[in-house]
Amino acid sequence: MPSRSILKLNAASTLPFYAVILLWGFGSGLLTPVLPLYARSLGFSIEGWGLLVTVYAASTFIFEWMWGALSDRVDRRAFIAAGLLSGAGLIYLYTLEAFTPLLYALQFVRGATFIMVGPAVKALVSDLNHGGIGLSMGLYSSVRRLGSVIGPVVGTLIEETWSYQSALLVYAAVYLVGALLTVVIPRAQTHVGEGKSSGILEDAMALFRIRSILILFAVPVIVYMGNTVIGSYLPIYAQEIVGMSTVGVGALISVGNVAGLLTTPIFGWLSDRHGKASVVLACFLLSTAAMFGISLTASPLQLTVSLVLFTMCFSPLTPLLLAMLSDA
Incomplete structure (x- = not known):
């Protein structure tokens, strides 16, 4: 019986973490249809949109491994919060006409900073697991994908009712809420390794x-x-x-x-x-x-x-x- 009560306590303590994962998936799902169509509405050609995607992908490739390694040495919650805040702030800039000529630079910065969320979340899933790593990874995948199921429909409905900018502002607001929720995620002990630090x-x-x-x-x-x-x-x-x-x-x-x-x-x-x-x-x-x-x-x-x-x-x-x- 004590073990059952401990399991219930652990499940309750990690609920905010899975709420963050749900919001993360929702935002990613919302952006999938909205961002390319928004870029086209701004006058970007197919080639121009392809270059925007390439810039974002290149910056994630450069920085993702570094953020993952650093999250082994620092509180992972800080990386999740910082990544979500950067995603919210930069997407807000996308809605401002004055920043349209700077979209390529914004894409690079967004890729470099927002990508820190992924490695930290996946590592924290492992750190906080109480029912087996397989169960924890499966729950993580299901919760994130659930968010990605809801996001595209909500984002496109907002666009048709109001505008692309409104959909992007909802994305930013959702990630601000996610960043705030990281404060109540349980802190997990990170282990760099025993002995000499490399x-x-x-x-x-x-x-x-x-x-x-x-x-x-x-x-x-x-x-x-x-x-x-x-x-x-x-x-x-x-x-x-x-x-x-x-x-x-x-x-x-x-x-x-x-x-x-x-x-x-x-x-x-x-x-x-x-x-x-x-x-x-x-x-x-x-x-x-x-x-x-x-x-x-x-x-x-x-x-x-x-x-x-x-x-x-x-x-x-x-x-x-x-x-x-x-x-x-």
Whole structure:
């Protein structure tokens, strides 16, 4: 009986943390359809939007590993709060006409600072887990994806009712609330390691000397490229080529996220029985075929079916790769 009461206490104490994860997922989901369509409304060409995406991706690549390493040495809650605050503040600047010529610079800064949320959240999931790391990671993934299911529809509804700027302001407000909630997240003890303390670069070099881990780090590059292509260009493709409304685009992305939410546990179960590498390979091949199918769609129904098939196979890749990294 005492252990049951302790479990209830632990669950209650981590509730604010999962509320932050839900808000984080909601904001990301809201931004997925709204930001590319907003950029197009400002007059950015497809090439210009592609450059904005590239600038953001490059800055996340440069800074994410550094924030992850630093979060091992400092209170992770500070990184989550700082990342959410930077996301809120910079997106607010996106709504101001005076900052439109500076969007490329803002994209770089937003990528460099907002990316600190991800590594800190994932590490804190591990630090605060009380029912097993598998359960904690599964709960994290489900809560974040739940937010990403709600966000696209809410964001596009706000845009059609008021404006793109209004949707972006809601995004900023949600992340301000998330940053405030980090104050009540339980503090977890971080461990750099026993004995002699090593530097961040030394830790990174030691990690990359492990061949299996080096290969595993190369694979997510392909996953990230696929995710960037779909997330960045699908809203524009759906609206300008297929002819969907703004709310229709939001609903399309939400339906895709629901498909990923439902199938990720199934592929996890299959990986336990048939091997993670085999399931990852199958997911890659099936999602590649589905992506090719997306490029051939000519109606909202065809696009919806193709996207559902894509997310069913693509969404499990990240948790499966994280599990393979843990095994390595």
